[in-house]
Amino acid sequence: MLDTRLHSAGEISSLTCLEELKARHNQVDFLAGIGSLPLSVLDISFNKLHSVAALASVVSLKELHVASNVLTSVRGIGSLWQLNVLDVSNNNLATLEELRAAQGLTLLRRVATQGNGFHKARHARLHILHLLPFLINLDGVYVDAKEKVHAANLHGAA
Numbered sequence: 001m002l003d004t005r006l007h008s009a010g011e012i013s014s015l016t017c018l019e020e021l022k023a024r025h026n027q028v029d030f031l032a033g034i035g036s037l038p039l040s041v042l043d044i045s046f047n048k049l050h051s052v053a054a055l056a057s058v059v060s061l062k063e064l065h066v067a068s069n070v071l072t073s074v075r076g077i078g079s080l081w082q083l084n085v086l087d088v089s090n091n092n093l094a095t096l097e098e099l100r101a102a103q104g105l106t107l108l109r110r111v112a113t114q115g116n117g118f119h120k121a122r123h124a125r126l127h128i129l130h131l132l133p134f135l136i137n138l139d140g141v142y143v144d145a146k147e148k149v150h151a152a153n154l155h156g157a158a
Contacts, residue, residue: 019060023047031055045069045087052076066091067112074101083108089139090115096127103131110137126151 020041021034028047035057042058043065052066053076063085064077071091077083084107093099093116102108111132118124128138129151135143 034058040082055080067115072098074098077101078104080105081107085110087112088116089113092116093118096121096124096131099128099131105132106134108132108134111135112139114139123154126154130155 016037018037019039021037021039022041022043024043025046026044028044029049031044031049031052031054033054035054037058038060039058040060041063042055042061043063045065045067047069049066049069049071052064052071052074055061055064056076056079059079060082061080062082064080064083065085065087067087068090071088071093074088074093077086078101083102083105086102086105086108089112093113096118098118099111099113102111111128113119113128121127125138126147129135129143129148132138133148133152137143
């Protein structure tokens, strides 16, 4: 569904067996109406999304790609227990604390965050690894045990 002038993900809500949706480079600005879909992969990058809160009920998601939107928050992803890939790169996430919404996602292994305002923060990568200790890949770079220990130590671990 590349560049199909799709404005709302709700326009596909009748596709009740849809497991993978790639709707990159459209005009989507809200996600209401897809909560009942059995999606495992959603790539809605390069759109105009301000929020992903409507995805909270899409608990079957394993991959979520929302790069290059206008997100200021990722609230709502905390209920996506099966999520193992998250791409929120090139959005408007200003603080590292925004990623706290993903803190309980123990299956999350790969996260892309580059291009957000918080990358200017000192030790941003280590802070993310402290928040999301199960990661094996952050921003396309492998995370090793030594780096995880460094992140834990930086944040007061014994």
